[in-house]
Amino acid sequence: MNPSIIAHLPTPIERAPRLGEILGITDLWIKRDDLTGLALGGNKVRKLDLLVKDAVDQGCNALVTGGGRQSNHARVTAAAANRFGIECHLALSGPQPKRYEGNLLMCHLLGATIHFNSGNEYYDIEERILNISDQLAESGGLPYPIPIGGASTIGVGAYELAAHEIEDQFAAIDNLAMDWIVVADGSGGTHAGLLLGLGASNTRVLGVDVGTRPDLDEAVPELVKSTAEFLCVANNMGTVFVDHDHVGPGYGRASDQTISALRTAAQSEGLILDPVYTAKALDALRTHAADGRINGRVIFLHTGGTPALFTHEYEGLLREEADTN
Ligand SMILES: Cc1ncc(COP(=O)(O)O)c(C=O)c1O
Numbered sequence: 001m002n003p004s005i006i007a008h009l010p011t012p013i014e015r016a017p018r019l020g021e022i023l024g025i026t027d028l029w030i031k032r033d034d035l036t037g038l039a040l041g042g043n044k045v046r047k048l049d050l051l052v053k054d055a056v057d058q059g060c061n062a063l064v065t066g067g068g069r070q071s072n073h074a075r076v077t078a079a080a081a082n083r084f085g086i087e088c089h090l091a092l093s094g095p096q097p098k099r100y101e102g103n104l105l106m107c108h109l110l111g112a113t114i115h116f117n118s119g120n121e122y123y124d125i126e127e128r129i130l131n132i133s134d135q136l137a138e139s140g141g142l143p144y145p146i147p148i149g150g151a152s153t154i155g156v157g158a159y160e161l162a163a164h165e166i167e168d169q170f171a172a173i174d175n176l177a178m179d180w181i182v183v184a185d186g187s188g189g190t191h192a193g194l195l196l197g198l199g200a201s202n203t204r205v206l207g208v209d210v211g212t213r214p215d216l217d218e219a220v221p222e223l224v225k226s227t228a229e230f231l232c233v234a235n236n237m238g239t240v241f242v243d244h245d246h247v248g249p250g251y252g253r254a255s256d257q258t259i260s261a262l263r264t265a266a267q268s269e270g271l272i273l274d275p276v277y278t279a280k281a282l283d284a285l286r287t288h289a290a291d292g293r294i295n296g297r298v299i300f301l302h303t304g305g306t307p308a309l310f311t312h313e314y315e316g317l318l319r320e321e322a323d324t325n
Contacts, residue, residue: 006083007049008037013169016300018268023289027297030271031166031181034304039079039106042072042304043190046158047150048080054154055144056084064133065146066091066118066125068212068252070276070308073149075103078112089136089143091118091128102311122148122213149187149212153230156223159193160231166299167201178203179296182285184277184303185220185242186212192223194301200236206294208284209244210277211251217242246284252276252308254317257283274305275314
């Protein structure tokens with residue numbers, strides 16, 4: 001049964017033969033979780049689908065979360081709150097900018113209460129989310145705090161379900177096994193949910209660190225363990241593969257290689273990635289495929305994030321690269 005309230009599921013799974021040829025991958029597929037529907041979609045819609053239901057079931061009247069100024073998770077949380085007529089508070093890093101673009105523009109448009117200067121480090125923002133929730137509770141509200149990236153047991157559980165969705169899609173296509181799933185890692189919640197859902201199968205997951213979370217290597221297995229306990233399912237997690245070599249200059253900052261991965265996806269398959277998450281994941285996949293470490297049936301999880309393309313920073317970067325060509 002599809003438990004979805006706000007997400008459009010199942011998302012399509014598409015062959016990517018032209019990109020596969022460029023990367024040297026014989027059987028490459030794209031799982032289109034950029035098409036989950038709500039407010040321009042992305043992986044966070046799957047998580048919010050379950051989180052907002054839990055919040056409403058508990059009688060909460062405000063969702064509280066946070067992230068970077070271009071957080072996709074913040075944007076989708078604001079949209080999910082509106083669907084249920086409840087408040088949304090966002091703890092965002094950095095000062096209030098003069099110009100609102102991309103995700104921040106959409107958070108504003110969606111009417112969320114934005115708390116700027118919420119700290120620059122991952123755990124500063126996590127603390128700020130809890131402080132804002134405490135303040136709302138003190139003034140009589142019923143807040144529902146959501147960690148960065150929706151990486152709670154409920155949010156991770158959404159990707160346990162997604163792993164089964166992908167298995168079901170291939171069962172209907174040709175029943176061939178998947179060798180690898182490749183995904184961008186921010187909070188690590190998506191990666192953890194996939195590992196849990198894939199269970200004892202031979203499919204491996206490569207998570208690509210984009211520079212969000214300092215303790216990613218520890219966080220992914222911890223999230224698998226806590227979610228398995230919460231859902232009362234077996235934890236058959238195998239090796240946790242995390243690539244740290246394609247972060248580039250840092251979180252939210254693209255290298256030339258990142259931009260080249262963006263161009264490759266766009267110009268081979270008409271596939272629009274984003275410069276903060278998915279292009280870094282594709283850049284890593286390109287390296288691992290070239291080294292022969294990844295091949296066979298490979299699923300690249302497109303987790304969304306395209307609003308960040310429409311910010312001044314990336315317009316500038318793309319233009320600079322074009323000028324030097
Ligand atoms: C577009 C996009 N891709 C990937 C991720 C990473 O997902 P997770 O936080 O579950 O690791 C995020 C969020 O951080 C995102 O917005």
